Amino acid sequence: MKLHPAVFLDRDGTLIEQVHHLVDPSKVRLIPGAADAVTRLRAAGYRIVLVTNQSVIGRGLLTEEGLNSVHAEMSKQLAALGTHVDRIYFCPVAPTVSDPRLVEHPDRKPGPGMLWRAAEEHQLDLSRSWMIGDAVSDVLAGRNAGVGGTIGVRTGYGAQLDAEDPAMDYLVDDLLAAAELIAKLQTDPSGASASPQSNEA
Numbered sequence: 001m002k003l004h005p006a007v008f009l010d011r012d013g014t015l016i017e018q019v020h021h022l023v024d025p026s027k028v029r030l031i032p033g034a035a036d037a038v039t040r041l042r043a044a045g046y047r048i049v050l051v052t053n054q055s056v057i058g059r060g061l062l063t064e065e066g067l068n069s070v071h072a073e074m075s076k077q078l079a080a081l082g083t084h085v086d087r088i089y090f091c092p093v094a095p096t097v098s099d100p101r102l103v104e105h106p107d108r109k110p111g112p113g114m115l116w117r118a119a120e121e122h123q124l125d126l127s128r129s130w131m132i133g134d135a136v137s138d139v140l141a142g143r144n145a146g147v148g149g150t151i152g153v154r155t156g157y158g159a160q161l162d163a164e165d166p167a168m169d170y171l172v173d174d175l176l177a178a179a180e181l182i183a184k185l186q187t188d189p190s191g192a193s194a195s196p197q198s199n200e201a
């Protein structure tokens, strides 16, 4: 059985603009360059898997149907730019603590559950996969799942990321820069160990 590499993407603040407790499809805005990044990563052979914590459902602020409407709008905007994500996983659990490093539920990032389920359901090779996000819980979810590399982006809440955080292999400006970095490392893998905390794409 052939396993595929994947790029696991956070949604809010990484693929689309950060909106606190996003429930309204009309507030969905792709981050500039994000669709281009998805196009490039798919062309490079990666499955694109969105993994998103959606506590709005657990908090009773949004139904699963409402979430589907948000994702339909997101997909429409991606399609208008000629691309799409391959799969979307969400975790509806509302946290009871605010520690982004604590795994309170296996599916809620930083838990690895969504990534592991995607890997099993879609024959993904975690060791050749990446996790990209704007929060420490994102890169930690990647670490906890055992992906090959983790990338923080400075969009969304990313300004709060600490470049020295050991959960993060790289910190770059945005998703497009992350896609460029992955492409660069594909052609020149030596760059991976040479600059493990590179600020450049």
Ligand SMILES: [Mg+2]
Binding pocket: 010, 011, 012, 013, 014, 133, 134, 135, 156, 157
């Ligand atoms: Mg985010």
